Structure formats: C-alpha cells, structure tokens
Amino acid sequence: MRKMEDLISINYVKLLIIALFYTCVSCSSVEKKIYVELNDTVPCVRLLNATHQIGCQSSMSGDTGVLHVLESEEDLDWILNTGPHPPYMIVMETAFFNRSVMLRMKNSSRVSGVAVIVSKTGLAENFSPHTTCPNQNTGVYSASYGPELANCNVTAWNPLGNGLSYEDFSFPVFALKDENQTQVIRKCYEEHNLRVNGSAPQYPLCAMQLFSHMHAVTDTVTCMRRTDLQNRFSINPEVMCDPLSDFNVWSSTRPLNNSAKGHKANESVVIAATRLDGRSFFWEEAPAAEGTVSGIVTLLAAVHALQPVTQQAPPPRNIFFTFFQGEAFDYIGSSKMVYDMERNEFVIDLDNVHSMLEIGQVGLRSGRNLWMHSDPVSLTNSSVMDEVTKMTDNMQSIADGLHISLAKLNVTQPLPPSSLQRFLRVRPIPGLVLADHQTSFINRYYESVYDDAENLNVSYPPNLSPDEQLVFETEEAKSLAEVATLVARSLYKQAGGEERNLNNITADPRIVAQLLYGFLIQKNNSWFRSLLPPEVTKKGANSILSSGPPQFYIGVGPRNIGPVHSVTRFVQYIMANLTGAATNLTETQCQNPESKDLFSYFWVSGPSSVNSSGEPFCVRAPVRLAKAVSPAFERMEYGSRDYSTWTESRWKSIRARVFLVASRELEMLTLGVGVAVLLLSLMVTYFISSKADLLFSSARETPTTTY
Ligand SMILES: *[C@@H]1O[C@H](CO)[C@@H](O)[C@H](O)[C@H]1NC(C)=O
Numbered sequence: 218m219r220k221m222e223d224l225i226s227i228n229y230v231k232l233l234i235i236a237l238f239y240t241c242v243s244c245s246s247v248e249k250k251i252y253v254e255l256n257d258t259v260p261c262v263r264l265l266n267a268t269h270q271i272g273c274q275s276s277m278s279g280d281t282g283v284l285h286v287l288e289s290e291e292d293l294d295w296i297l298n299t300g301p302h303p304p305y306m307i308v309m310e311t312a313f314f315n316r317s318v319m320l321r322m323k324n325s326s327r328v329s330g331v332a333v334i335v336s337k338t339g340l341a342e343n344f345s346p347h348t349t350c351p352n353q354n355t356g357v358y359s360a361s362y363g364p365e366l367a368n369c370n371v372t373a374w375n376p377l378g379n380g381l382s383y384e385d386f387s388f389p390v391f392a393l394k395d396e397n398q399t400q401v402i403r404k405c406y407e408e409h410n411l412r413v414n415g416s417a418p419q420y421p422l423c424a425m426q427l428f429s430h431m432h433a434v435t436d437t438v439t440c441m442r443r444t445d446l447q448n449r450f451s452i453n454p455e456v457m458c459d460p461l462s463d464f465n466v467w468s469s470t471r472p473l474n475n476s477a478k479g480h481k482a483n484e485s486v487v488i489a490a491t492r493l494d495g496r497s498f499f500w501e502e503a504p505a506a507e508g509t510v511s512g513i514v515t516l517l518a519a520v521h522a523l524q525p526v527t528q529q530a531p532p533p534r535n536i537f538f539t540f541f542q543g544e545a546f547d548y549i550g551s552s553k554m555v556y557d558m559e560r561n562e563f564v565i566d567l568d569n570v571h572s573m574l575e576i577g578q579v580g581l582r583s584g585r586n587l588w589m590h591s592d593p594v595s596l597t598n599s600s601v602m603d604e605v606t607k608m609t610d611n612m613q614s615i616a617d618g619l620h621i622s623l624a625k626l627n628v629t630q631p632l633p634p635s636s637l638q639r640f641l642r643v644r645p646i647p648g649l650v651l652a653d654h655q656t657s658f659i660n661r662y663y664e665s666v667y668d669d670a671e672n673l674n675v676s677y678p679p680n681l682s683p684d685e686q687l688v689f690e691t692e693e694a695k696s697l698a699e700v701a702t703l704v705a706r707s708l709y710k711q712a713g714g715e716e717r718n719l720n721n722i723t724a725d726p727r728i729v730a731q732l733l734y735g736f737l738i739q740k741n742n743s744w745f746r747s748l749l750p751p752e753v754t755k756k757g758a759n760s761i762l763s764s765g766p767p768q769f770y771i772g773v774g775p776r777n778i779g780p781v782h783s784v785t786r787f788v789q790y791i792m793a794n795l796t797g798a799a800t801n802l803t804e805t806q807c808q809n810p811e812s813k814d815l816f817s818y819f820w821v822s823g824p825s826s827v828n829s830s831g832e833p834f835c836v837r838a839p840v841r842l843a844k845a846v847s848p849a850f851e852r853m854e855y856g857s858r859d860y861s862t863w864t865e866s867r868w869k870s871i872r873a874r875v876f877l878v879a880s881r882e883l884e885m886l887t888l889g890v891g892v893a894v895l896l897l898s899l900m901v902t903y904f905i906s907s908k909a910d911l912l913f914s915s916a917r918e919t920p921t922t923t924y
C-alpha cells in the first residue's frame with residue numbers, strides 16, 4: 218500500500234514538472250521575441266591579489282535595472298536621488314566615465330550596473346584608470362632599499378592615474394564598442410524611458426540585464442587554498458581562479474644552448490629588454506600603444522637593424538633580447554626570469570649578465586627628447602657607477618650623431634617602473650631605462666582603452682588600401698626608427714662592438730611602419746600572415762588572425778593552450794623572421810628537428826605573391842618562449858609580498874541584453890499568482906497522498922495492473 222501511494226504522488230509530481238517545463242519552453246520562445254542580445258560587449262572582470270579583490274561582477278542570475286542614459290549632471294541627480302524606478306542601469310558616454318562619478322555610483326544602492334560607450338567623442342584631456350605609482354610594492358625601492366625613494370615619494374610616475382582599475386565594484390560594468398548596438402539601446406531608451414516635461418516615464422520601460430558573475434571571492438589566498446583543497450579531495454575539482462600567465466619571448470645574437478641550464482662559461486650578455494603587456498579597466502581591451510607597443514616596435518626594429526652586423530662582425534659580448542609578459546601586474550615576466558636565473562633553471566645566470574638596457578615608453582617624444590634613467594642606489598657601487606657612466610657617455614655620443622636630444626637624469630631620481638628593478642632587487646647590475654619622459658609619464662592615457670594608435674598619432678591618409686597602409690611611413694614610424702637606430706648602435710657598442718661598424722647599423726622606417734600597423738591597427742595583414750604558420754591563417758573562431766590589433770592583456774594560460782590572440786605569438790614569429798635563417802627542411806623535419814639545443818624551428822607560410830598563396834618553409838632561429846607565471850604560484854606562497862599574486866576569477870557567462878519590463882506591480886502580481894498556484898498544487902499533492910488510503914480504497918482489492 219505504501220508503495221502505491223508513493224507511485225501516485227510521484228506521478229502527480231511528474232505531471233507538475235511536465236506542466237512547468239511546458240510553460241518554460243513557451244516562455245523561452247517569448248523571450249526570444251522580446252530580448253535583444255548585445256553582442257560586442259566587453260566586461261570588467263574580477264582580479265585578485267594576496268589581499269584584495271578588484272574589478273566588477275553581477276549576481277548569479279545577472280543584474281537588471283531600468284535603463285538611464287547619463288548625459289548631464291541633472292541625470293546623475295535623477296539616478297542617484299529622485300528617479301522613481303530604481304535600480305537603474307546606467308549607460309554613459311566616455312565623458313562621464315571618471316572616478317568621481319563611478320564612486321558615487323558605487324556608493325549608491327540605486328545603481329545596478331553601468332555600460333560605458335567607448336568612443337572618442339567627449340574624451341577628456343587625460344584618463345588613466347591605473348594607480349599613480351604603478352607596481353608600487355613589487356619594485357626595488359622599499360624600506361631596505363632607497364627608502365626615501367620608495368612609494369613614488371620623489372616622482373609620481375603616473376600623476377593622472379585615478380585608480381579606477383583597482384576599485385572593487387559590486388555591480389557589473391561593461392564597455393559597448395559597436396556603434397549599432399549603442400543605437401539599439403538609445404532607441405529603446407528614447408522610445409520608453411525619456412522624461413516627458415520633467416515627469417517620470419510610464420511603464421513599460423526599457424531595461425538592461427548584465428551577466429558577469431564571478432566565481433572567485435575575497436583574495437588569491439582564499440581562492441587558491443580552496444582550489445588546492447578541491448584538487449586533493451575531488452576527482453573533478455572546480456577551479457575558481459587562475460594565475461595570470463603567458464610567455465616571455467627571448468633570443469640572442471649568438472645562439473645559447475637551451476638544454477644546458479645555469480651558468481655558461483665564457484658568456485657575457487648585454488640584456489635588451491622591453492615589456493609585452495598592458496591593461497585597462499576592461500578585460501582584454503588594452504591597446505597599450507605608447508605604454509607598450511612603442512617599446513616592442515623599437516626593440517624589434519633594433520633587432521632587425523643589428524642582424525647583418527652581428528653576423529658579419531660579431532661583438533665580443535652576446536646581446537640577449539627579451540620581451541617580458543605580465544609586467545603590468547607586479548612584474549610577472551621579469552620576476553620569473555630572475556627567479557629562474559637565481560636557481561640555475563634558466564639558460565644563463567645572473568653572473569652572465571654584463572649590463573642591461575631597457576626600452577620604456579618612447580613613442581611621444583615632445584621636442585624629440587629622450588632620457589636615460591638609472592638607479593641612484595646601485596650607483597653607489599663604484600663598479601656599477603663606472604659601467605653606467607661609460608654606457609651613458611656612449612649613448613650620448615651616438616645620439617649626438619643622430620641629432621637626437623638625449624639627456625642623463627639627475628642622480629637623485631629613482632628608476633621609473635621597469636623590469637630592471639626586478640634585477641636590481643637581486644644584485645647591482647649596471648642598467649639604463651630609455652624613455653620619452655623626464656619625470657612623470659607624458660602618456661595621458663596610461664593603461665587605458667584610449668592609449669591607442671591615435672594617442673601615438675599613427676594615422677593614414679584617406680583612400681589607402683590595407684597593403685598601402687601597411688608600408689606607409691608615418692611621422693611616428695620615422696621617429697621610432699631613429700630611436701631604434703640609437704638603441705641598436707648603443708647595444709652593439711655596449712657589447713664591445715667596433716666603432717667603425719656603428720654607421721652600418723640603421724633601423725628601417727619601413728619595418729617600423731609595418732610593425733606599428735600590425736600592432737596598432739590590423740594583425741591580419743599580408744606581412745604578419747607570411748610570418749606565421751600556414752594553418753593559423755585559415756579562418757575560424759579561434760583564429761589568431763581575427764580582425765584588429767593583438768591582445769596585450771596577459772590573460773590566463775591553462776584555459777587556452779598557449780597564447781591565442783596574444784601579442785606573444787606575434788613577437789615570437791617576428792623575432793624568428795628577423796633573427797632566423799630559412800632552411801630546406803621539410804614540414805615533418807621542421808616539426809621534429811634533430812636537435813633543439815641551439816635553435817627553435819618554425820614552419821611559416823612565406824610571402825604570398827599576386828598569384829600564389831606563398832610557399833611554406835622552415836625557419837631556424839634562436840628564439841624561445843619562457844613561461845611567465847609568478848614564482849608565488851610555483852612556491853605556493855599565495856600571500857607573497859615579493860612576487861605577483863594576481864589571479865583572474867573564472868565565470869560562466871558574460872552577456873548583456875535589453876528588453877521591456879512591465880510595471881513592477883504587474884510583475885509582482887504575476888509572481889504572486891505563480892507562487893499561489895505552486896502552493897496550491899503542493900497542498901493538493903500533500904492532501905492526495907496523505908488521504909490516498911481513503912481516496913483510493915476501492916482500488917485496494919484490484920491488482921495493480923495499470924502500473
Ligand atoms: C546579436 O547577434 C544575434 C545573432 O547573431 C542577432 O540576432 C542580434 O540582432 C544581434 N544584436 C544586435 C544588437 O545587433
């Protein structure tokens with residue numbers, strides 16, 4: 218008997234479920250008609266370090282609010298105080314996206330989210346969501362090393378920084394890029410939400426819903442501990458966050474045996490370094506033109522200029538080129554390389570390092586000026602002082618020959634944020650940082666979405682085809698070519714090369730133009746295509762040759778194997794082309810060469826002509842990738858103060874949509890009726906199953922053939 222009652226109630230519940238399911242199927246088809254999905258949106262995501270969480274997130278089921286376009290101070294009052302339909306979803310123009318407005322939103326319970334229209338109209342004179350003192354706690358200056366220079370006490374490098382990227386918002390913030398999407402929103406807003414003669418608009422109203430729920434909370438320590446625990450006890454661990462990671466790219470003028478780690482006898486290298494990455498308030502939206510691209514392009518052009526001379530008249534010392542990833546997040550790439558050098562896990566060690574020249578921001582040379590920055594603390598060591606003095610004198614005389622105004626800086630000023638600082642933390646290495654700023658950055662859009670081609674004044678005359686733009690030598694290309702010539706000659710001289718060869722080293726403005734075009738405007742161009750493997754040039758969702766510039770945000774390694782759209786891959790293959798030699802190996806030989814000790818092998822597409830799509834061939838080059846992940850994760854020191862602890866939260870979906878909502882009362886009524894129906898049916902179920910004895914007593918004698 219018990220059994221039969223159960224069966225009856227189970228069937229009743231089944232029926233209910235089927236009914237609910239049917240309702241939901243029909244409701245989702247209704248949904249399709251009403252909702253407009255916004256496609257080209259970019260979220261702000263949550264990042265965590267040892268002690269904090271920063272960024273943005275929505276609730277699990279997305280945050281919804283009545284749309285309000287912020288166009289004036291009056292609107293702000295409406296949103297924060299008087300408007301009758303909170304919470305509001307704010308759509309704002311660039312002009313309002315600043316610290317004071319965003320903090321007022323953050324502190325108001327009447328705001329459920331923000332969408333920023335990223336455009337150049339109404340862009341302020343300056344905008345940097347970064348801090349005023351980038352990488353404040355992980356550079357070389359501290360209580361024990363030049364305490365008077367620590368915390369940017371002497372020079373605030375980024376005085377325009379408003380710190381917005383380091384705030385923690387409890388609501389979602391999205392960027393809207395596509396003009397047409399913005400039009401959809403505006404139209405919906407204007408048709409339904411505009412105030413008429415100052416009075417509140419009537420239902421139905423246009424609303425927006427943003428989904429960006431983040432799995433990780435609090436800080437990296439909490440998140441990684443949880444992950445480690447799960448890893449230990451669960452077969453299917455649920456990972457909440459991933460360490461930021463990618464790869465450094467390095468190469469040298471004389472190949473180094475990459476299979477032999479640690480100290481290399483008779484090897485002395487001059488390091489030429491620059492950074493590979495940038496960031497902004499929004500995820501994967503970091504053009505980093507002056508902040509990063511100016512340095513990458515300069516160093517690549519210098520590599521190109523040095524190549525023939527270092528082959529014909531090799532200088533006594535090796536020149537070691539390196540591009541560091543993740544420097545924006547507390548020097549991930551450089552701290553990892555130094556860490557590996559210290560532990561004999563890198564191809565050279567610190568004893569092999571003779572000196573270092575780093576290229577900082579060099580794209581905005583006002584009055585054609587450049588400055589050499591050095592570290593006043595290590596200069597108290599006389600041998601370092603001698604070497605740095607020699608280096609600056611050499612560069613000075615090379616610059617004079619090139620009519621570049623290059624100045625040495627006052628010895629009381631600390632180094633700007635730079636990878637060199639991570640080397641100096643370990644030992645006094647003679648080094649200089651070349652930059653276009655004397656004190657604080659002249660970049661007014663540091664680490665923001667507006668540090669783009671326009672900020673570097675890279676633009677093209679109208680009516681040029683993509684292939685013509687690719688080789689068009691802008692003023693900026695010519696200017697950076699000069700800097701690259703200075704860098705190349707200085708490196709050759711620093712490596713002990715002979716004076717008489719210096720004039721044979723000149724950077725090609727055309728190469729610089731191509732690099733600028735590829736890194737700032739369009740990575741899918743004929744030159745980059747010829748340098749990459751044939752398979753990546755095929756179209757596809759995950760193609761690294763999607764439209765637009767490469768990705769400069771470091772990202773998280775493990776989720777996508779290797780850097781996909783990342784700048785790393787491009788720099789790797791460009792370096793292979795610039796420092797390598799074509800071989801006659803076949804594709805299979807190229808993928809499995811006899812020895813990889815000295816060289817890497819790259820199967821590349823080759824330049825295409827008018828008729829053919831290029832003949833692929835194998836390039837042999839001393840170019841390597843080296844993992845760029847903070848040593849804090851290898852050491853499982855998630856609360857580390859010495860190494861970067863930045864992780865990125867995982868999430869399930871990032872979506873945005875616009876739709877109409879009926880009045881709140883109506884919604885409540887619908888909800889109330891729904892709940893009432895549910896309760897009623899539950900009661901009926903309970904009643905039927907508890908009184909089954911009576912209700913189905915007649916069935917007692919009949920066998921249960923119906924089941
Ligand atoms: C977004 O894409 C979907 C499908 O591709 C399309 O139906 C929709 O109209 C697009 N949304 C907008 C605002 O263009």
Ligand SMILES: *[C@@H]1O[C@H](CO)[C@@H](O)[C@H](O)[C@H]1NC(C)=O
Nearest residue numbers: 266267268269271354383858
């Ligand atoms: C983590 O980031 C926050 C926000 O920028 C900062 O205040 C804090 O000092 C950082 N913690 C560490 C250990 O660097």
Ligand SMILES: *[C@@H]1O[C@H](CO)[C@@H](O)[C@H](O)[C@H]1NC(C)=O
Nearest residue numbers: 257394395396397398399400
């Ligand atoms: C925007 O819409 C216009 C006309 O409606 C169309 O020509 C244009 O290609 C669209 N732009 C994008 C990026 O979809």
Ligand SMILES: *[C@@H]1O[C@H](CO)[C@@H](O)[C@H](O)[C@H]1NC(C)=O
Nearest residue numbers: 411412413414415416417418
């Ligand atoms: C707004 O007010 C003006 C003047 O009072 C009136 O002429 C106009 O019809 C009103 N508009 C609407 C939409 O009510």
Ligand SMILES: *[C@@H]1O[C@H](CO)[C@@H](O)[C@H](O)[C@H]1NC(C)=O
Nearest residue numbers: 474475476477478812814815
């Ligand atoms: C590179 O180093 C490894 C390990 O020391 C050694 O076995 C190999 O022969 C070296 N290769 C070359 C080309 O010197």
Ligand SMILES: *[C@@H]1O[C@H](CO)[C@@H](O)[C@H](O)[C@H]1NC(C)=O
Nearest residue numbers: 598599600601644645646647
């Ligand atoms: C100066 O630095 C070098 C390494 O560059 C080191 O060997 C030497 O001991 C230092 N001298 C002093 C006085 O600290």
Ligand SMILES: *[C@@H]1O[C@H](CO)[C@@H](O)[C@H](O)[C@H]1NC(C)=O
Nearest residue numbers: 371372625626627628629630
């Ligand atoms: C160097 O800086 C100090 C302190 O800021 C200043 O007194 C001195 O005049 C400066 N020297 C030069 C050459 O600019």
Ligand SMILES: *[C@@H]1O[C@H](CO)[C@@H](O)[C@H](O)[C@H]1NC(C)=O
Nearest residue numbers: 673674675676677691692693
């Ligand atoms: C930008 O480039 C244009 C043309 O190349 C030039 O006329 C203009 O002076 C440049 N502006 C700056 C600020 O360099």
Ligand SMILES: *[C@@H]1O[C@H](CO)[C@@H](O)[C@H](O)[C@H]1NC(C)=O
Nearest residue numbers: 741755756757760762763764
């Ligand atoms: C890159 O550009 C070429 C030529 O414009 C085009 O044929 C190709 O489909 C593009 N590749 C991708 C992945 O979009």
Ligand SMILES: *[C@@H]1O[C@H](CO)[C@@H](O)[C@H](O)[C@H]1NC(C)=O
Nearest residue numbers: 747794797798799823824836
């Ligand atoms: C480098 O690229 C250029 C242009 O695509 C090509 O002509 C040259 O053969 C390449 N060199 C190597 C070593 O790959």
Ligand SMILES: *[C@@H]1O[C@H](CO)[C@@H](O)[C@H](O)[C@H]1NC(C)=O
Nearest residue numbers: 799800801802803804806835
């Ligand atoms: C490749 O070139 C080398 C000499 O440079 C030659 O010995 C070898 O036979 C060539 N291999 C092929 C497959 O052509």
Ligand SMILES: *[C@@H]1O[C@H](CO)[C@@H](O)[C@H](O)[C@H]1NC(C)=O
Nearest residue numbers: 824825826827828829830831
């Ligand atoms: C391309 O093909 C056309 C005819 O098919 C031929 O006349 C022309 O010479 C070819 N051009 C090249 C660069 O091979």
